[in-house]
Amino acid sequence: MDHPIVAEGLVRRFGDLVAVDGVDLHVARGEIFGFLGPNGAGKSTTVRMLTTLLSLSAGSATVAGYDVEREPHIVRRVIGVALQEAAIDPIMTGRELLKLQSVLHGIKGRVASDRGDELLERVGLTAAADRRVGTYSGGMKRRLDLALSLVHEPEVLFLDEPTTGLDPTSRQALWEEVRRLNDEFGTTVLLTTQYLEEADQLAGRIAIIDGGVIVREGEPDQLKSEVGSPTLRLDIDPSRHDEARAILSQYGESRPARSERVAIGLEGGAARVAEVVRSLDETSIEVTHMELDAPSLDDVFAEATGRRLEGAAETGAG
Amino acid sequence: MTVTIDTSGRGDAAFGFWSSARIVMWRGWVKTQRMPSIVVQSLFFPTFFLIVYSGLYDAVTDLPGFPTDDVTNWFLPFMLFQGAAFGGLGAGFGTAVDIDSGFFDRLLLMPGNRSAIMVGSVGYALLRSLFVAVVVAGVGVALGASPTDWAGVPLLALAVVAISIMGSLYSLALIYRVKDQRVAPLFPIGIFVLLFVSSAQVPLSVTTGWLNAAGRINPVTNLLRLGRQAFLDTGVTWEDTWGGLVAIVVCTALLGWWAERGLRHYNP
């Protein structure tokens, strides 16, 4: 079982609307897989189908080898789920919710309370454990939600927009926690996000979904390099620009740049920067400043869909 | 970090049906304690009506053949039923809030048998109903109600429990299907119709026309006959008992089936 999450031709219709339109996914064991897309792309709908909360209109899916439609109760034993609207009851305390979650997953008594304490510690909520969840900050709620999804030590973890609405510090803290889980226990993670940076930093592999269809899939770096070479900008004395351009032409096509600069699309990427600098140095062309701008996932998204995700994510509340 | 998986059959039992039901019930109870206004509301109406009816409708007992002289004796079982029925609806109201907030998804993600959620909700609403019943009964006794046949008291208690359970199952059956908090205000309508088109206010013998016909087939009439025996001059008779017992078994089974099916096919 190399792929704890497999989906083939996943389709979900709501009346006339096709929210998910033939999604194929193969998430490998121990992988952090990012599902990146704008509002309404079909991320949550996909997650809800994979976690047995929504029936499939067509296609099939297995999680940890079990069919989500035919063996949903077994799937539910092995998955941890933190949904988009952190489903926590404001009137209960964090500790009480952990108790409830444990019992629902067949963990009781001493074992459950020890596990609860350990998880509270892990997500840094020990001090707030006996406070009503209604008094928690957004970041605390998310961390509690994560802790809740972990009580039964799931093999596969689904996180639907775990950091939407969090400030950068809280976001970082949650990333750390997800990474740690993945490192320590090899938990397979599928997380959805509208943040390019999150997909880039956290996920080993990503799928970009738009309009219910996966438009790109692969490792972030590979996807970015497919879009094109990074732009290398060099500040060079204008009197030497012609010479410099002649040398640089062997490293990639020339790109537009401000007057004091020379820019090329660096073929082969960052690895060749040293080589470029050495060539210039050999002809004693002095480089006073240098910038390398790799294509971003936003460029990947733009290339695939003709639209930009950047910015949209910051305003979209989800 | 792997879970031992029993792939043989469904294996749901491993996840403790009753412990899951109990924890759902426990949550409802904890929440109720933190929002006492919920209980105040369910206490207020039956208590208020009991006091008002007992004061206003004393003359009703002068009707020829009225089965008791004490108007409180007449209205107390009805008010206990009303309290239990509305207390029972608490299951549906609570579930509606959970569906709206997304918390219900967390419950649905339990690996065990999901019916435990339904049983837990019914149990929690029953706790609430019983609390209300004890208070209303206390008020009734203070107003002068007194059993004429103590053998009827356990039958009345049975009817109160059954009505709370039925109210819960009815509200759950609706909310599991409609899945929208906006249906919740409709819950009480069914209860009102059933309670009032019955012998709740006056004996069927003094009603006429469609009200009489509807009252005859209304299971609540049979439940009231069962439950009122403790307080009427005639005392407990098998004739007034069996219809109520049949109504309890049949209605609980039907409503239970309806609600359970709704939950089983919940996944939209």
Ligand SMILES: Nc1ncnc2c1ncn2[C@@H]1O[C@H](COP(=O)(O)OP(=O)(O)OP(=O)(O)O)[C@@H](O)[C@H]1O
């Ligand atoms: N229960 C539903 N009934 C009808 N339409 C739905 C339902 N759930 C989702 N949709 C629609 O399906 C599409 C995909 O929604 P989905 O929630 O999967 O998007 P998403 O990628 O999670 O977006 P977001 O980033 O805003 O959470 C949207 O057009 C949405 O309106």
Ligand SMILES: [Mg+2]
């Ligand atoms: Mg979503």
